[in-house]
Amino acid sequence: MSRIFVTGMGMVSAIGNSIADNRHALMQGTSGISKPQFFSSKYSDIPMGEVKTDTESLREELGAWEQGVTRTMLLALKAFKEAIEDAEISFSSLTDETTSLVNASTVGGMCLTDELYNDANKHSNGSEFLASYDTASVSLYLQARYGLKGIINTINTACSSSANAILYGARLIKSGIARRAIVGGVDSLAKFTVNGFNALHILSSGICSPFDEQRNGLNLGEGAAFLILEREEDLHGKKVYAELTGYGNANDAYHPSSLSPNGDGPYLAMKKAVDCLPAGASMIDLINAHGTGTENNDEVESRAMLRLFKSPPAFVSTKAATGHTLGAAGAIEAAYAVLNLHHQEVYASLNFKQPISSTGLTPVLNYEKAALKNVMSNSFGFGGNCTSLIFSKV
Amino acid sequence: MLYIHDTTCISPQQTLGDIDIKHLKSADGNKMMALEPSYQNIPTPVLRRMGKAVRMSVGAAMPLLQHFKPDGLIIGTANGGMEDCIKFLNQIIVYEEGMLTPGNFVQSTPNAIASQISLLSANTAYNITHVHRGLAFENAILDAIMLLKEYPDRGFLVGGVDEISSYNYNIDNLEGWYKKETVNNTSLYLTGSPGTIAGEGAAMFLVKATSAGAIARLRGIAMLHTTDENQVLAGLEAFSNKYLLPGERIDLLLSGENGDSRHLKFYEICEGFLGSKTAVGRFKHMSGEYPTASAFAVWLACTIIQKKSAPAQILKSPPTASAITNILIYNNFKGNQHSFILLSC
Numbered sequence: 001m002s003r004i005f006v007t008g009m010g011m012v013s014a015i016g017n018s019i020a021d022n023r024h025a026l027m028q029g030t031s032g033i034s035k036p037q038f039f040s041s042k043y044s045d046i047p048m049g050e051v052k053t054d055t056e057s058l059r060e061e062l063g064a065w066e067q068g069v070t071r072t073m074l075l076a077l078k079a080f081k082e083a084i085e086d087a088e089i090s091f092s093s094l095t096d097e098t099t100s101l102v103n104a105s106t107v108g109g110m111c112l113t114d115e116l117y118n119d120a121n122k123h124s125n126g127s128e129f130l131a132s133y134d135t136a137s138v139s140l141y142l143q144a145r146y147g148l149k150g151i152i153n154t155i156n157t158a159c160s161s162s163a164n165a166i167l168y169g170a171r172l173i174k175s176g177i178a179r180r181a182i183v184g185g186v187d188s189l190a191k192f193t194v195n196g197f198n199a200l201h202i203l204s205s206g207i208c209s210p211f212d213e214q215r216n217g218l219n220l221g222e223g224a225a226f227l228i229l230e231r232e233e234d235l236h237g238k239k240v241y242a243e244l245t246g247y248g249n250a251n252d253a254y255h256p257s258s259l260s261p262n263g264d265g266p267y268l269a270m271k272k273a274v275d276c277l278p279a280g281a282s283m284i285d286l287i288n289a290h291g292t293g294t295e296n297n298d299e300v301e302s303r304a305m306l307r308l309f310k311s312p313p314a315f316v317s318t319k320a321a322t323g324h325t326l327g328a329a330g331a332i333e334a335a336y337a338v339l340n341l342h343h344q345e346v347y348a349s350l351n352f353k354q355p356i357s358s359t360g361l362t363p364v365l366n367y368e369k370a371a372l373k374n375v376m377s378n379s380f381g382f383g384g385n386c387t388s389l390i391f392s393k394v
Numbered sequence: 395m396l397y398i399h400d401t402t403c404i405s406p407q408q409t410l411g412d413i414d415i416k417h418l419k420s421a422d423g424n425k426m427m428a429l430e431p432s433y434q435n436i437p438t439p440v441l442r443r444m445g446k447a448v449r450m451s452v453g454a455a456m457p458l459l460q461h462f463k464p465d466g467l468i469i470g471t472a473n474g475g476m477e478d479c480i481k482f483l484n485q486i487i488v489y490e491e492g493m494l495t496p497g498n499f500v501q502s503t504p505n506a507i508a509s510q511i512s513l514l515s516a517n518t519a520y521n522i523t524h525v526h527r528g529l530a531f532e533n534a535i536l537d538a539i540m541l542l543k544e545y546p547d548r549g550f551l552v553g554g555v556d557e558i559s560s561y562n563y564n565i566d567n568l569e570g571w572y573k574k575e576t577v578n579n580t581s582l583y584l585t586g587s588p589g590t591i592a593g594e595g596a597a598m599f600l601v602k603a604t605s606a607g608a609i610a611r612l613r614g615i616a617m618l619h620t621t622d623e624n625q626v627l628a629g630l631e632a633f634s635n636k637y638l639l640p641g642e643r644i645d646l647l648l649s650g651e652n653g654d655s656r657h658l659k660f661y662e663i664c665e666g667f668l669g670s671k672t673a674v675g676r677f678k679h680m681s682g683e684y685p686t687a688s689a690f691a692v693w694l695a696c697t698i699i700q701k702k703s704a705p706a707q708i709l710k711s712p713p714t715a716s717a718i719t720n721i722l723i724y725n726n727f728k729g730n731q732h733s734f735i736l737l738s739c
Contacts, residue, residue, distance in 0.1 A: 042491035106503065110483075117487045119568060120480045120561035126568035133565065134473060135504075136527035140730075143619050152619055153533045154526040156474075157505045164522055168537070175540040192479075195486045196499035251467070251512040251521035256500045268518055382500065383509030385521055 002231040004170050005394065006241045008087025009335045010079040010184075013223035013322045014049035018082055023339050026347035027367055031321050033207045033219045039189040046203055048189055049221025049323020051075060066145070068132040070109040071222075073141045075328075076186040079224035080142055083182065087228035088238070093180070100151040100178040101139055102169040104161030104185035106327040108135035111190040135327075138186055150178055156327065158381030159290075161185050162225070163330030163389055167247040169229050179234055184226030184331035193326060194220055200257060208293030208324075209351040210317035211302065211363050218292040221323020225331035227338070242338045245374065245392040248272025252384030258296045263304030265386035266290075266378065270308050273376060273388035283374045284313050284390070286340060288333045289363070290378040291317025291349070292324050297380065302359035316364045320350035330379035334389055337375040341393045346370050396539050397608035398599050398737075399549070400462075402454045403693040404428050405595035406579075407680050410454070415697055416705045418680065421579045424572050425558055426593040426682030436514070443497065444510070445475035447557040450596035451507045452514060455551060458600050459515045465548040466520030466541060467508045469555065470534035472527045472685030474504025477559035507555055520550075528727020529617050530554070531686040535735070536615060538601050546603040554689020555596040558682075563592055571683075571728065573653070582653040582679045583710075590652035593682015597689035599696075610699045610737045612692075613637050618732040623659045626732055630667055630724070633734045638720075644672045644736075645718045646704055648691050650725030652678040657729050664724045672722075673715035675708040688725045688733055695721040699739045 011018065014032025015025035025032065036050040058074040059065070062081070084094060093099060109132035110116055116133050118124040131137060136154040143152050151172055155165045162185025169181030187193075197203050197220060204217035229244060250272060252265025259265065274281040290301055298317075305312040318336055325332055340346060349363035373393050380386045403409040406426035407419055421427070428450055433441055435456045441449065451469070473479075479502035485494050500506065505523040512521050520541070524533040531554030538552045566572060573589035582591060605611065614637035618629045638644075647668055651661045665674055681690040698704050704715045723735040 110479075113483060113486060116480075117483055119565050121484065122564050122568075124568075130565055130569040134527060135525050136472065136530075139526065140619070148619070151533075151536070151617065152526065152529070153524060154530075155522065156503070156525040157508075157521070157523050158503050168522075171537075171540050171544075175543055177536075177540070191486050191491065192483060192499075195491055195494055196482065196496060199494040199496035199499060249520050249522065251509065251518050253512045253516055253518045256506065256509060256513070257496070264518055381505070382503060383505040383521075384512060385505055385509065385523075 008228035010082025157385035160379035163379035186224035210291035246276030246390030266304035269386035470531035480561035528731035554686035
């Protein structure tokens with residue numbers, strides 16, 4: 001079976017509109033979480049990880065004048081474009097039947113809450129967005145815009161969606177169905193998710209503080225990231241950022257919206273992933289944790305890390321920088337893991353003061369250079385959907 | 395190779411328990427609602443909280459899981475619990491983002507289906523939800539094919555589910571996907587007008603890489619994104635060359651024809667390619683149209699293979715078909731997502 005390498009990346013998040021801008025902000029320890037400028041809601045006073053560009057400017061910059069284009073599609077298009085340019089994928093390769101696109105999203109076009117309300121309740125004669133509300137609309141937009149012909153898919157496993165998109169793309173390559181896969185995810189801020197998380201009482205009123213004893217919830221964010229996965233035999237000396245060496249998917253099978261006390265799902269996902277490495281868990285140098293800043297996630301994730309690693313390796317959460325970008329989080333953080341490896345550096349976990357008393361784990365608190373061989377990225381979602389990915393230095 | 399070892403289906407027809415595919419249940423009002431069972435194997439308080447998509451899925455899946463613990467749950471659904479989703483949205487607007495209850499929000503995520511099945515069957519294995527609209531179920535099948543290739547000694551649950559909610563009906567209706575005139579499903583193919591009728595259902599499959607005791611063998615699957623019927627034709631030609639042995643032919647085409655005059659060209663070009671030796675059957679008058687209706691078609695193909703004949707009510711031409719070995723399902727959704735699935739006994 002083919003070894004799989006990351007040959008290109010693209011990203012837009014609250015801390016930057018490109019991979020380079022994201023890395024710069026991560027090195028500086030900048031948080032992108034603040035009162036939203038463009039997203040309008042009753043909860044606009046709550047800090048969020050908003051992309052710092054309005055929808056119309058994105059549309060203009062990308063020349064996306066098609067009917068029914070949503071902010072979610074635009075964020076995806078921006079990251080997609082950067083990724084394929086970064087990997088120097090030619091038009092003929094891009095439109096080859098062996099090039100797959102696997103996107104993930106949980107919100108899709110539901111960011112257009114009022115339009116959707118009017119269309120779904122027959123209060124209108126039909127807006128231009130009738131075909132844009134579902135999550136598949138994003139990959140179908142990219143498919144049509146670029147004339148993609150390979151396997152196209154959309155995955156929604158809540159907050160682990162894009163980690164599963166990466167896993168699925170890797171398996172398409174391993175099974176010989178695809179030679180390359182463009183994998184990632186996108187979500188934009190939406191009244192739907194803000195109200196949903198608010199009703200669950202897990203939105204923080206300040207910038208979130210992952211793994212801190214006093215943490216009081218998450219910040220919602222938005223963004224998109226895509227990675228280009230290619231087979232070793234197709235590299236022909238091209239630039240390579242990292243190798244995808246492990247993945248694991250498991251279900252917690254405990255509760256629709258919270259994790260089991262001992263973190264069975266997180267433990268199993270991490271265990272399956274490290275079992276892909278020749279010497280298992282001992283090979284992991286750094287974990288980009290799911291670390292949302294909720295009471296439940298961070299304590300359970302800590303327990304699962306303690307269970308698997310006994311003495312866990314260095315770990316961080318980048319959610320206090322980007323917010324929780326839901327369907328995009330797995331891909332954004334996978335790209336951060338790849339940056340960790342490529343530049344041999346660790347980005348700080350922001351806003352941490354005091355370890356959780358029952359688990360006592362402290363994340364990395366300052367930017368540092370480090371010799372990293374294997375970095376794990378965790379994504380856990382509602383419905384118990386847990387996925388871990390491992391990237392390795394090339 | 396993927397073998398289907400067991401299957402269940404909740405649909406607008408009598409497809410669960412005492413299966414009857416000879417007699418067509420008629421439905422009015424352009425909506426074909428699923429005939430739901432009493433769900434005796436789901437605890438009442440749990441059942442009450444479930445939306446229809448979750449309920450139908452759990453109801454179809456649980457009987458298959460009584461004697462088998464799969465190594466993964468793979469669900470294809472375009473919209474999951476759409477009714478809960480818009481109920482929550484309506485609360486947001488009506489109560490002006492006031493204090494809302496999270497129940498509908500949690501139920502509305504499409505992965506709630508696979509997650510409920512894992513919860514109720516205490517299954518911590520691989521768990522995923524494919525939501526690629528008209529190819530959500532096909533991607534779920536492809537996922538299982540890849541898993542069985544990698545782990546030939548394992549077994550998986552694969553399902554295709556979608557519900558009619560008044561909301562997705564309204565949205566699709568505004569976009570012109572349903573007939574303007576009221577049509578009974580018994581005359582779906584006679585209208586000659588644009589649009590179709592809505593349907594819903596949940597079909598579940600236990601799949602393995604081994605043939606002993608299997609109902610049917612799923613030999614190949616292909617997906618296509620195009621609006622050009624000639625590309626569909628080229629796709630079918632390539633599919634036949636890849637999966638059929640020399641001299642082998644398709645005995646029955648299960649065509650996704652849905653009464654929409656705008657899409658007839660896709661189905662006719664496939665019928666033309668296969669020729670008069672291939673019987674043509676249709677199924678959307680049984681299931682109605684929905685993004686994962688191909689899961690109903692796979693269930694129907696399995697049932698035809700088990701019963702060794704196709705009922706007259708599905709046949710377009712000729713009026714009888716027997717000795718069915720190879721069944722090809724061709725389906726398209728909204729004219730731009732197409733799939734071919736080949737099943738054999």
